[in-house]
Amino acid sequence: MGIRMTTKLSEVHDxxxxxxxxxxxxxxxxLSKLGEQCVTKIRDRAGDKSWYDQTGNLRSSVGYVIAHNKNIIQYSTFNQVNQGSEGVKTGxxxxxxxxxxxxxxxxxxxxxxxxxxxxxxxxxxKDVLASTELWAREQVPLMLEKLKRQIAK
Structure with missing residues (x-):
């Protein structure tokens, strides 16, 4: 018994x-959603729950990138706070x-x-990244499970 493939190999490849x-x-x-959530958790806290801005550079330096094989695919916005233009560039x-x-x-x-x-x-x-890093580590398995379900659709 032989089975003949009628679909072109190029169609399978495509x-x-x-x-x-x-x-x-x-x-x-x-990853972008998780990154945005992290940035929000870090930047959008009152001074008594994080730190009080002097120049705005530290808060302006908060952001994320997504990379694949050393190539940056996406940046978050590194929004300037107060006079924190140096923070944007440094971040x-x-x-x-x-x-x-x-x-x-x-x-x-x-x-x-x-x-x-x-x-x-x-x-x-003072909390800059520490609590958000712990939170993100808890979120990764949940994110991966959701991603698996989306991929399976």
Whole structure:
């Protein structure tokens, strides 16, 4: 008994490529949503729950990038707060630098780019990235499960 394939190989290839592109779009959308949630949790807190802005640079340096195989696919907006234009540039530059360190797969990088972010966090128990990182680590398995369901549709 023989089975003859009537579909052209190029049609199968095209279908597989469309599906791969759909999976990539869903993956980027899921990472973007998580990144936006992280940025919101970091930036949109009152000073007593995070830190009080002096120049606005630290809050302006908060953002994220999504990269795949060292290539940046998407940036968040690094919105300037007060006179924090230096923070916008520093945050973006740090995110770009960190993206180069991941050679395969997808990566979401959330940054507070000013070099004194760790000091602010250590001083008086101020929260810059720490609580959001813990929250994001809890969200990743949930996000991946949702992504699997979306891909299976």
């Amino acid at each position: 279908m597989l490529m469309r599906e791969a592109e759909r999976v990539e779009r869903l993956t980027i959308r899921a 973006k530059d740090l995110a770009k630098e960190l993206a180069k360190r991941y050679s395969n797969n997808y990566v979401l990088i959330v940054v507070a780019g000013m070099n004194y972010a760790e000091f602010v966090e250590a001083m008086d128990n």
